[in-house]
Amino acid sequence: MEHRKRLQREQLSLGESRELILEGPVAPNRLAEMSMHKALDAFRRPLEQHIALVEIAGLDEGRIILAREGNVIVGYVTFHYADELERWSDGGMTDLIELGAIEVADDYRGCGLGKRMIELAFAEEQLENMIVFTTEYYWHWDLEGTKLNVWEYRKMMERLMQAVGMVWFATDDPEICSHPANCLMVKIGKEVPLSSVEHFDRVRFRQRFMY
Template identity: 90%
Template sequence: MEHRKRLQREQLVMDASRELILEGPVPPDRLASMTMHKSLDAFRRPTEQHVALVEIAGLDEGRIILARENSVIVGYVTFHYADELERWSEGGMTDLIELGAIEVADDYRGLGLGKRMIQLAFAEEQLENVIVFTTEYYWHWDLEGTKLNVWDYRKMMEKLMQAVGMIWFATDDPEICSHPANCLMVRIGTEVPLSSVEHFDRVRFRQRFMY
């Protein structure tokens, strides 16, 4: 299946002397020439996460959307196939893509970068031929940094995903069902065949009576 990748770019002027560039999908060689902001450490050390982003960018289906100030990455969103150990990889669907990590450096929060990066990822119908899903787990959320409780953070994440048409989908996945704040958000592209939608339904429900 063709994975459409057309580099998009957006400029965000912060003040007279500073500007941010939002762009993606960024190719691995270009990504490797940049550096990570020191506060992008939600998942691993910034240098280690940088290596991971370059690897994702090099995958056929992988795509990295980022925000940068000059050559310093201050935010990013990842898209890739689900981990082979997770149920979402069952059946080897080539048109099922996970929206994985979203992270914005502390000093750049409040600018709407997460929403802007996700919208850029869906620009020019690049993801209309795939099902995009994200699994939201409360233990991944920065509750301490945002001072939000799990329910307000959940609302914030739902609003963020709804900006590109992702909506809540039911599932019997044990990890998602382990806490009521966890959720599965999905967007089915307009070009996705019915057979893929039905396949995805079988993946998200192992107990058929829960349809």
């Protein structure tokens, strides 16, 4: 499977001679030269998360799309194969990739960075030969920081993913089924073969009666 990694870059003005650079997929050596904003701590401490991003960027299929002010990372999106302990890795599909973490530092929220980073990831049909999925779990959501309830946050995440053509898919995955706000969203690239789509259907449903 060809993993297309053509660097894309955009600029976003913040006024007062300040600007953000949105770019990716970023090479691991370039990523290692940057630093993480101290507020990027939703998943790990910023330094630990920085190390994790560099590791993901070094994977054959891994890609990091980020927003930075100067050399400071203020937001990022990760893409990688599913964890081998999760059902989504069943069968070792090389054209199934997970849109994993999305995080934006508090001071930079409200200017659509999440949406713009995801759109950049799909630019120039880089992912048209992949099935891209994301698993949304309410316990990962920043309900306190955003002051949204679980259904408002779910709607926000749906709109974010729909911006690049991702749609809701059914599944019998126990974690997703454990709460009605959780969901699986997917985009099947136009170059993905039917055999991969059928394989993904078998991964989504392990109980035959749910087809």
